[in-house]
Amino acid sequence: MPTTIIGARVHGRPNYLAVAWCNIVNQNPPYVCIALSKRHYTNAGIHQNRSFSVNIPSAAMARETDYCGIYSGAKTDKSQLFQAFYGKLKTTPMVSECPLNIECRLLRVIDIVDHELFIGEIIAVYADADCLENGKPDAGKINPLIFSRADNNYFALGDAVAPAWQVGRER
Numbered sequence: 001m002p003t004t005i006i007g008a009r010v011h012g013r014p015n016y017l018a019v020a021w022c023n024i025v026n027q028n029p030p031y032v033c034i035a036l037s038k039r040h041y042t043n044a045g046i047h048q049n050r051s052f053s054v055n056i057p058s059a060a061m062a063r064e065t066d067y068c069g070i071y072s073g074a075k076t077d078k079s080q081l082f083q084a085f086y087g088k089l090k091t092t093p094m095v096s097e098c099p100l101n102i103e104c105r106l107l108r109v110i111d112i113v114d115h116e117l118f119i120g121e122i123i124a125v126y127a128d129a130d131c132l133e134n135g136k137p138d139a140g141k142i143n144p145l146i147f148s149r150a151d152n153n154y155f156a157l158g159d160a161v162a163p164a165w166q167v168g169r170e171r
């Protein structure tokens with residue numbers, strides 16, 4: 001699972017939390033879904049501003065990412081942790097230090113027992129120029145932070161193993 005940093009404005013201030021439960025759930029238009037515990041401080045801000053950001057930290061950002069995942073904005077001010085920038089929606093802070101940022105407009109919230117699933121439409125994607133290869137984000141250059149719940153460790157990305165939608169044809 002790639003670990004993401006979700007950004008939202010909560011009570012007028014940027015707040016960030018670590019989220020591993022994040023996935024693309026529709027291709028065209030592109031939608032992304034994040035699962036947040038109802039106990040988190042960030043949820044209210046996503047409801048208030050109808051927007052959130054998905055930021056992909058590099059492996060070098062393990063310490064800052066983990067900090068976001070340990071301390072709640074309810075007690076700890078995380079607003080100054082990163083250099084925030086704003087995109088098209090003007091309502092959701094994004095993390096300048098992350099090589100990839102995805103700006104989302106909230107579409108729907110699904111209540112699931114003790115979590116809320118926030119489904120957002122991707123409005124814009126911002127990428128550092130040095131993380132692109134032929135104009136597209138390059139996983140090796142981004143070097144995302146991979147989280148394993150099995151042993152509670154962060155890993156860096158390994159080598160590419162085989163080309164998708166191709167290696168299966170060679171069976």
Ligand SMILES: Cc1cc2nc3c(=O)[nH]c(=O)nc-3n(C[C@H](O)[C@H](O)[C@H](O)COP(=O)(O)O)c2cc1C
Nearest residue numbers: 017018019020021036037040041042069071072073
């Ligand atoms: C590696 C990692 C992954 C996490 N993934 C999730 C997640 O997918 N969903 C979630 O609700 N909380 C997740 N958390 C916990 C929140 O990031 C954490 O409780 C955070 O402090 C909540 O911040 P907030 O109260 O300011 O919103 C994760 C924490 C870590 C360290």
